[in-house]
Amino acid sequence: MKKLFLYAGLLALLVAAGCKSDGDEPIPEPKPKPTPTPGTTPGTTPGTTVDTTRHITPVIPVELKKAEKVARDNAFTFDLLRAVRKHTDKTNVFISPLSVSMALNMTLNGAAGTTADEMRTALRESGYSTADINAYSRELREALLRADPKTTIGIANSIWYRQEATVKAPFIEANRTYYDAEVQALDFSSPTVVGTINGWCARKTNSKIKEIVKQVDPTTFMYLINAVYFKGAWTTRFEKKNTRNMIFQRADGSTQKVEMMNLKDTFRCASSNFCDYLEMDYGNHAFSMVIMLPKDGKTTQDVIATMDGKKWADAIQSLTLKEIHVLLPRFKAECEYPMHEHILPDMGMKLPFNPELADLSGIADVTGLFISKVIHKTFVQVDEEGTESAAVTSVDVMPTGESPIQVFTVDRPFLFVIREKSTGVILFIGEIGEI
Template identity: 40%
Template sequence: MKTIIPMLLAFLMVSVSSCQKNDVEPEKQKFIQLDEKSAQLVEADNAFGLELFQKIREESDEENLMVSPLSVSVALAMAYNGAGGDTKKEMEETLKLNGLTPEQINASYQSLISALQSLDKDVVFEVANAIFYADGFSIKQNFLDINKNVYYAEVESLNFSSSEAVGTINNWVAEKTHDKIKSIIDQLSPLDRMVLLNAIYFYGTWTNEFDENGTHNLPFHKTDGTTLEVPTMSKFEKLPYFSTNLFKAIKMPYGNGQYNMVVLLPVDGQNSQDIIEALSVKNWKNWQASFKMTDRVEITMPRFKYAFETKLKKVLRILGMQKAFDEGLANFSGITDEDLYISEAIHKSYIDVNETGTEAAAVTGLVFTTTGVGNEPPSVPFYVDRPFVYAITENDTGAILFMGEVNHPEYD
């Protein structure tokens, strides 16, 4: 996400303290400072992401799910640069982007993602974008330029009638997710004209790792009343904690503490679905402001690793993005003069949480188709022994990078 108007680059400033290169003074921590418009974009992303997560939970029968609100938002923002008329308006409303100009949206995403990727040397956070289009497809140069220069999108024309095109697209996905997600599409139809992709990869080690010798099989009580014996990690840690009559929550930091995993554990008489139903931007902001550093929290938590995939078209329609998927009404005149609509919106994710840290990845693909102890203080128990909700967030911006629910922890 590169070339952009200098005035708009002032949206987001990353404050980086200078570091003396000697053996005495360590590298100082980086921070992100958001101005009004960039903060508005992050709040819009979070509002959209929380609604998206709720609707996917309603539609999915999978016990464990995970989405990356940032991945879906970025992919749709790239497509938004080619939308017009009512299609553009519906995308703005669904993504909560009202009040932001396209230039402000692009500038804020460019700066935000650049800052997120360089925030912590001990956390790997990578974002990649691509546009693959069919040979001979008349695609407008301005659309390509915006996505190349602002979103760093790799752009390549392919012979969509050849099976090698699917392989090229899926190989890009595997490379950008470090082989955690192997593919995004199975085939291309003769009418498909473009595949737009976003991929996110995260790897963070816990600031304070779990001791593998402290992992033992312990019971995990599922909502349906059954019980599993699962490998469960344990440790004591000083970290942010708070509780309500719905859940108790902790923030477990990665690296230098800028990235965290927020774990929301339902209290007795409540369940993870109750937490999901309470998700809203207002509640989320209030919850994040309520955490207090607590000296000694006793954590037990299962290891878990799983993949999830979902088709986004139905959910996005429910959220108000209708015309983009309608071959008779979609307006993507900023991409091409041909009649074009989004025929597929696919999201795949992967997460691995263990004693060392967390590895997570997500890909969003849009297919465009043409018509035709001692004196220590008392410990606070936090036993994750039942279905729970989690999110991976960034401190300064409050951006939700990943969000999930675990009903059946497993670790192969």
């Protein structure tokens, strides 16, 4: 059987299958495309690569009409976080729901029947046609890429298939058209193939994720890969001279010394029964980090267990400006998750991993095509300058009267989200229990 792999954050997907039939049509050369608008990149011909990580100008407001789809995406975010937390014993968690959904939505173009239904269920996309999902994904990707000239963001997709294979033209064209996917046939027996794929990943993540493929399985049919990269400077930056050593209480109750960044300014904040929220903007205010600090007596696990799309939307809507003294530790995390083992099956996606029952006939006319692996790798680093994730906003200061300044001290486990504010789309979400 041949296999299909998928990698996200980076997310990559590996397809495997049986014997090839003789009735396949060759993949046509891509049709000429019109000159792209700012922030977009045309699809590439096989054998070429284009770096979609860039500084985007000018500022163009993100306007997406599909509010319900965004709400479902955010529901998917918290369901995915719960599933990941359930199946990892690591203290820190960091995932990109955007990357996971982009890679699986590319694959959805080749799925049919119950296989496609289960993929939509896992992605919380039930009720949407593949055409609707494709159109939304293109609109979202292009909107995010042009949202902020002061923030670097890259969203890149690629398909790598065995050079002797014949892949269906509609599958390739859909992914070129809606996901700007780079498509390339490779000699999977060549010793250079691993370096070629990993080199693409390194370029798309500013070398934060340098390896996604260790070796190519001889039964591999295709790799589908998504990479999301984000680098934003705080609108109001922390001064390094104000950073000082403080104590952070780990998730297990033990303590450690950390470098705690220190800043007094006006931020949007809110409070619920379970946690306090603090929003810190990047660049021109298009992107932000929202920190969720559990209340005394509550844990990050309590927050994860109860948080959903509606509670998140209510919290964001209730954010109000206050003068805040922020104490936030520098932190860095690198994570990897085999999502095919338990995470995606727990979310309703089982049939696509079954070599006997999966229906990925939209990719190629081969026997037994199925998803073999879904690997998710991520990186995040937060310091005085801002945030870099493989996943500079200006805060308007307003007077708050003579009341005492509220202190927001992040000295215990917390959750954080990196999002685009006008759409509400979550790019990354993480849990930090140890620095």
